Amino acid sequence: MRNAVGLILATVVTAVVFAAIWFWTSSRPVDLAAPDTVSVPQAERLATTASARPVPAGEDVEVTSAIPATPSSPQKAPVSSPQKAACANPDALGVSRVVEVDTTGGPGFGFEHFKQLDFLADKEVVLTFDDGPWPVNTPSVLKALEDECTKAVFFPIGKHATYHPEILKRVAAAGHTVGAHTWSHANLNSKKMTEQLAKDEIEKGFSAVKFALGAPPSPFFRFPELQHGPAAMTYLGSRNVAIFSCDLDSFDFRAKDATQIVNTVMTKVEKSGKGIILMHDFQKHTAEALPILLRRLKAGGYKVVQMKAKAPLQTLAEYDDALVKDMKLPTASARPVNSVVQTVSE
Secondary structure: OHHHHHHHHHHHHHHHHHHHHHHHHHHOOOOOOOHHHHHHHHHHHHHHHHHOOOOOOOOOOOOOOOOOOOOOOOOOOOOOOOOOOOOOOOOOOOOOEEEEEOOOOOOEEOOOOOOOOOOOOOOEEEEEEEOOOOOOHHHHHHHHHHHOOOOOEEEOOHHHHHHOHHHHHHHHHOOOEEOEOOOOOOOOOOOOOOHHHHHHHHHHHHHHHHHHHOOOOOOEEEOHHHOOOHHHHHHHHHOOOEEEOOOEEOOOOOOOOHHHHHHHHHHHHHHHOOEEEEEEOOOHHHHHHHHHHHHHHHHOOOEEEEEEEOOOOOOOHHHHHHHHHHOOOOOOOOOOHHHHOOOOOO
């Protein structure tokens, strides 16, 4: 009897256990994912790790994910490099390249006097202007350069800079390079010119340009009449000022009209094939000729190179102070602005 009861109990327990196993198995959700999808989370982790890598300043890094992007996935926009300011003239002469000049030791430029530094390629020119700034003429020159989206080097006379600082400020604001051309356009190679007088002409000229601009000028200098005095050249070298002669002299100060200037420059540039062109923004005929000349240069396949200095010139304090004193300029006032200037009506 006991054996029969034990057998019955064992059978019932076994049936209950099998029923429980069947119920649990039939109610468990079925995983339909394919076995190879196990690698997807790994790929996601790899992509995340790559994109989290620190990017050095200035480096443009594009991270490619290990997971193919779906059509709806956002794409990384290409990073564009800084663009130059747009030119309103689609057929402008423009600037083909900009060169930076290390003026240490006073290098010389322009084959009229200096043969060592031949940095221009065939069909390249540098535009330079002397004797400004001057009303009407200098603004007209600036307008012609702006219309062709091109740049030049200006060598202003110190006195003229103090007469018309607002015009010289426009030259610098337009992105042109501004050097100096002495204080009074004196011939530094004259027999009457002492070394001290030559130094005064050079330094006072630079201080006047600084005064007009409100900022240091470039250490670029051109001798009046291209008269290169040996002592003055040595001094400029000690001040790390680059000396400019020219390759092509327009002789615009002798020209009877604008047409003559254009013909002179084009004849010379076509013969030499390249060069630093000397002109004067002080001259009326030059201002009239420039729009035509720039178009002729463009049509002839010539390209403009802009010259900039590696560092500005540090003018000498004694000449800065002397200039202010000689011009009898007021000293800076310690009074607040509202105690000097007040609005009385609007």
